[in-house]
Amino acid sequence: xxxxxxxxxxxxxLRQHGVPVLDERVATDPDDAARQADxxxxxxxxxxxxxxxxxxxxxxxxxxxxxDADAVRGAASELLAAATPEDGEVSVLVAPxxxxxxxxxxxxSDDPQFGMTVMLGVGGILAEAVADVAFRLxxxxxTDAEEMIDDLATQKLFGSxxxxxxxxxxxxxxxxxxxxxxxxxxxxxxxxxxxPLIVVEGVPVAVDALVxxxx
Amino acid sequence: xxxxxxxxxFDPKGIIVAGASTHPGKFGFVALHNILASGYAGxxxxxxxxxxxxxxxxxxxxxxxxxxxxxxxxxxCTPAGANVELLRKCAAKGVRAAFITSAGYGEAGxxxxxxxxxxxxxxxxxxxxxAGPNGQGVISTPARMCAQIVAPYPPAGRIAIASQSGNxxxxxxxxxxxxxxxxxxxVSAGNAAAVTxxxxxxxxxxxPETSVGLAYVEGVPDGRAFFERIRSVAExxxxxxxxxxxxxxxxxxxASHTGSLATDDRVFDGACRQAGVVRAPTIxxxxxxxxxxxxxxxxxxxxxxxxxxxxxxxxxxxxxISRARGLELMPMPDDLRAALDEHLxxxxxxxNPIDLAGGETKxxxxxxxxxxxxxxxxxxxxxxxxxxxxNQGRMEKEGPFYPEHGLExxxxxxxxxxxxxxxxxxxxxxxxxxxxxxATELSIADPANPAVQACRxxxxxxxxxxxxxxxxxxxxxxxxxxxxxxxxx
Numbered sequence: 001x002x003x004x005x006x007x008x009x010x011x012x013x014l015r016q017h018g019v020p021v022l023d024e025r026v027a028t029d030p031d032d033a034a035r036q037a038d039x040x041x042x043x044x045x046x047x048x049x050x051x052x053x054x055x056x057x058x059x060x061x062x063x064x065x066x067x068d069a070d071a072v073r074g075a076a077s078e079l080l081a082a083a084t085p086e087d088g089e090v091s092v093l094v095a096p097x098x099x100x101x102x103x104x105x106x107x108x109s110d111d112p113q114f115g116m117t118v119m120l121g122v123g124g125i126l127a128e129a130v131a132d133v134a135f136r137l138x139x140x141x142x143t144d145a146e147e148m149i150d151d152l153a154t155q156k157l158f159g160s161x162x163x164x165x166x167x168x169x170x171x172x173x174x175x176x177x178x179x180x181x182x183x184x185x186x187x188x189x190x191x192x193x194x195x196p197l198i199v200v201e202g203v204p205v206a207v208d209a210l211v212x213x214x215x
Numbered sequence: 216x217x218x219x220x221x222x223x224x225f226d227p228k229g230i231i232v233a234g235a236s237t238h239p240g241k242f243g244f245v246a247l248h249n250i251l252a253s254g255y256a257g258x259x260x261x262x263x264x265x266x267x268x269x270x271x272x273x274x275x276x277x278x279x280x281x282x283x284x285x286x287x288x289x290x291x292c293t294p295a296g297a298n299v300e301l302l303r304k305c306a307a308k309g310v311r312a313a314f315i316t317s318a319g320y321g322e323a324g325x326x327x328x329x330x331x332x333x334x335x336x337x338x339x340x341x342x343x344x345x346a347g348p349n350g351q352g353v354i355s356t357p358a359r360m361c362a363q364i365v366a367p368y369p370p371a372g373r374i375a376i377a378s379q380s381g382n383x384x385x386x387x388x389x390x391x392x393x394x395x396x397x398x399x400x401x402v403s404a405g406n407a408a409a410v411t412x413x414x415x416x417x418x419x420x421x422x423p424e425t426s427v428g429l430a431y432v433e434g435v436p437d438g439r440a441f442f443e444r445i446r447s448v449a450e451x452x453x454x455x456x457x458x459x460x461x462x463x464x465x466x467x468x469x470a471s472h473t474g475s476l477a478t479d480d481r482v483f484d485g486a487c488r489q490a491g492v493v494r495a496p497t498i499x500x501x502x503x504x505x506x507x508x509x510x511x512x513x514x515x516x517x518x519x520x521x522x523x524x525x526x527x528x529x530x531x532x533x534x535x536i537s538r539a540r541g542l543e544l545m546p547m548p549d550d551l552r553a554a555l556d557e558h559l560x561x562x563x564x565x566x567n568p569i570d571l572a573g574g575e576t577k578x579x580x581x582x583x584x585x586x587x588x589x590x591x592x593x594x595x596x597x598x599x600x601x602x603x604x605x606n607q608g609r610m611e612k613e614g615p616f617y618p619e620h621g622l623e624x625x626x627x628x629x630x631x632x633x634x635x636x637x638x639x640x641x642x643x644x645x646x647x648x649x650x651x652x653x654a655t656e657l658s659i660a661d662p663a664n665p666a667v668q669a670c671r672x673x674x675x676x677x678x679x680x681x682x683x684x685x686x687x688x689x690x691x692x693x694x695x696x697x698x699x700x701x702x703x704x
Binding site for chain 1: 435436437438439442479481482483484485486488489540700701
């Protein structure tokens with residue numbers, strides 16, 4: 001087993017390769033979290049951050065829709081208090097609360113026979129059941145990435161949808177090529193998950209990211 | 216392996232059948248029989264422990280007794296235990312390729328694996344191409360060679376086959392025999408101990424006798440290397456591939472069949488898309504795709520125009536085109552509609568599909584095919600409803616009134632017309648460089664139908680349904696688009 005990077009470090013790594021991530025801040029204490037939230041603008045999300053923390057939602061370590069500084073301060077205190085000794089060093093991640101009806105997933109995984117692959121799929125709670133995903137082998141070109149989008153069966157998701165504009169395919173291609181480039185530049189990457197990749201006003205944004213390095 | 220070794224396998228100047236048998240139930244008999252029956256014109260030699268002639272060929276008990284430099288391929292039907300010495304002696308006589316049918320190797324447990332490894336090392340040392348072991352044989356129509364322990368010997372053509380399963384070589388060639396779109400080379404890779412399916416494909420890609428590759432694989436032990444090889448092949452020629460073990464259940468079956476591990480099928484699928492390899496889910500679809508690559512030009516765009524003599528066929532074909540990813544049922548251009556109006560009564564569909572609605576006279580169909588195929592917006596044409604006249608002609612010919620009542624003359628007219636339609640379709644396709652696919656179930660219901668016959672004689676595949684024609688066309692377009700998008704043309 002390799003080691004996982006914290007959400008902030010994961011995003012930092014992928015951002016360098018053009019993967020769009022939210023304007024997020026790392027806060028060390030509740031007052032710091034409130035200050036950062038003021039700068040970002042409300043509403044915000046707060047999450048407990050640490051290298052060893054992978055399943056934030058399951059552990060209740062994500063607070064959504066925080067509308068003012070008091071709410072942020074309160075949430076940050078609770079999150080820090082919920083940390084266990086196994087979590088190691090922790091902090092609080094403050095991020096803008098984004099909204100979009102469409103969720104995608106993208107990532108990197110190591111196939112036993114084909115090596116590193118880039119993946120794009122339809123996200124959301126039904127993702128596993130729907131299993132609408134496309135893979136390519138790293139490295140990919142922009143053309144490969146465009147064809148991955150075409151390969152998904154749920155094409156209606158990429159047009160105008162429930163009052164939201166069509167998905168900006170070029171930006172989605174940036175995400176996929178960025179993932180591929182990240183592996184080229186950092187061969188120690190064993191896997192990456194962008195889940196969810198929320199489509200905000202047509203633009204895919206990685207709301208959560210997890211990168212695993214080879215041990 | 217060097218090209219000259221592959222040349223020895225597929226275009227040998229002489230063949231030795233090792234282990235030729237007088238017993239018609241043995242592989243050593245069947246192999247010699249099939250080589251002679253297919254009309255192989257090179258030199259033939261055979262070994263047999265007793266030195267008895269087989270099928271009129273004198274045999275020798277020992278390779279040592281054969282002349283040097285006369286044979287460059289040995290077809291091995293001897294037991295595994297005899298093969299090390301055999302290969303050494305063959306190499307000394309100038310043999311450059313060996314096809315090993317013998318079992319008892321990699322498929323037969325640890326001892327077999329050891330024997331196989333030894334054979335591979337030896338072949339390498341001797342500079343011999345080692346095909347198999349445990350394979351069914353090799354076909355090469357330019358050499359009129361059917362060095363196989365199973366039927367059939369297919370018609371000559373431009374499809375080259377490589378398969379991890381020998382029986383699928385036969386299946387592909389049975390389709391080739393039925394539909395008439397033939398084969399250049401075919402090989403069953405057997406255990407693929409030394410030469411693998413991608414190795415054969417790599418040879419085919421530069422083979423002047425071949426224009427499309429057709430492959431069946433199960434396991435892909437080194438996926439990354441496999442990917443790089445098939446990508447290089449697909450850059451040089453279209454490659455149609457079937458992978459067994461695509462489902463979880465199929466994957467378990469494949470593991471016990473070839474001992475290979477299965478990967479996530481969606482990864483394999485993505486790798487094929489990335490490499491520009493056409494992946495077909497079934498043997499039948501794969502053959503038809505390959506036959507289409509072998510006999511039709513690549514479309515330059517997605518626009519399909521359907522020409523039909525009856526409405527229902529056109530409607531169902533329109534559905535098939537809309538389901539096929541990438542293809543477009545193009546809207547009818549105004550200038551084409553106006554041009555067609557000149558030839559058809561007002562009740563025609565005036566749209567795509569072009570339903571002639573029974574409004575055709577003697578020269579209508581050729582005239583319309585010309586107009587449609589030449590129109591700059593049309594990238595490919597599907598032609599439906601051919602063979603109807605010949606089918607009625609057949610009923611009249613076989614009925615109680617023939618040849619009286621003017622039947623002889625009308626039947627001959629029907630047959631002429633049907634032939635003419637199919638011939639026009641083929642001719643206009645070559646002339647304008649666009650695919651024109653003809654589909655009718657008569658292709659299987661009555662292969663003697665004049666339209667079906669003429670289509671076959673023109674070298675094209677007569678598709679058994681419009682759906683199948685559209686599926687094949689979608690494969691052609693996906694390959695053409697892959698090349699266009701990557702600047703490969």
